[in-house]
Amino acid sequence: MTTLQAIILAIIEGLTEFLPISSTAHMGFFGSLLGMEESEFLKMFQVSIQLGAILAIVVLYWKRFFDFSNFNFYLKLVFAVIPALVLGYLFDDKIEAVLGNQIAISTVLVLGGVVLLFVDKWFQNPTIQDEKEITIKKAVIIGFWQCLAMMPGTSRSAASIIGGMTQGLSRKAAAEFSFFLAVPTMLAVTVYSVFVKTWGKGTLTEMKGYEMILQDQNHINLFLIGNVVAFVVALLAVKTFINVLTKYGFKFWGWYRIIIGTALLIYFYTK
Template sequence: MDLIEAILIAIVEGLTEYLPVSSTGHMIFTSSYFGIQEDDFTKLFQVSIQFGAILAVVVLYWRKFFNFSKLNFYIKLALAVVPALILGYLFDDYIDAVLGNPIPIAIVLIVGGFILLFIDNYFKNPVVAEEEDISIKKAVTIGFWQCLAMMPGTSRSAASIIGGMQQGLTRQVAAEFSFFLAVPTMLAVTCYSVFLKTYKVSGLKGYELLTQSGDNMKLFVIGNIIAFIVAIIAIKFFIGVIKKYGFKPWGYYRIVAGTLLLIYFIYIK
């Protein structure tokens, strides 16, 4: 991976992490186009730069994250993230196998697009308009919905937002809770990928790949900075769009993007 490739992948991560379009799928398509998807450092990079996107949410919603008087907020996030931690660990090898094949990811992208076209019509009567009104039971249920995103191309954001709307949250509250839930989820995934996971091709831990060369560490730092900046812009943009238009624009985008990518990887590449 060179610097230009790292910058472009980081931009893709920042743009798509909090949108219901699958950041993992978009990064895989990007790295596959460059021909570097099978490289262990590329796989680590795609996960580790989520740390920058995590910081974007913490900075934008710092009053929420650092309001230690509301212990219930932290309890809800801690319990909601447990299903993803357990299932993610159990199915890690399966997820890795799918990550190497962009075709099923493109198909899932298209299927998810059709779901988003109709999701606004299905959940018409929300009853939860404030994060404080989300019960622990609802939070954990949303956490189980988030597990659907273990299939690359589904979108963690889309799964958790739909789960939130199914639990009676308004579009905006569902989106914001999805952002909040992303912080412990992606922090756990990043820490596991960097400190615990052994990568099959090289046989190295994530931190060993990072410290293998000065270039790798430089790409890691630059990637996180870019993902952080772009994610801040993307979050503000996304909230504005769902307030005005709902999820249909993202549904159309997923269908078009998934179809074009499917054509590319089947007939062109």
């Protein structure tokens, strides 16, 4: 992986991680388009640069994350993230196997787009406008909805936002809680991928993520550059998305997914 390729993937991660359009699908497509060879380091890199993206959320909403008097906020995030931690650990190998199937991911991208076309009509009368009104029970239900994103191409953001809207949250409140929930979820995934998971299992080159990063100076540079770029881009993308979502709803993103997903299906079928 070159520095330019790492920067492009990090830009895509920062732009798409918090949008309901699947960062996995976009990084897979651009990785293929850029002629990047499938490797354990590439897989680990795509996961680990989520760290930069979640730091952007912490910075943008620092008053929420560092308001230690609001213990209930942390409690809701802890309970909401448990389903993803348990199911993600149990199905890690199956999830990784699907990551290489671009046809399946592109198909899910299209199907998810169709769903987004109707979301605004399904949930027209929200009753919750702020995170403080969300109960622990509702937070846990949203956490289970987030687990749908274990199928690559679904979009963690889309699954958790729709889950929030099923619980009476407004579009803005659902999007913001999705962002908040992303922090412990993606932090856990990143820590697991870098420090716990053994990559290349069963081969002569099996290593932990941090061992791959520290393998040479180039890998260290790519890891650092990727996270910095993802952080900066996510800072810009999140606020823009909130404004567009609040004003226009999901239909734009639905059509975007359908068009891009169809284009990806054509591309990978004819490749």
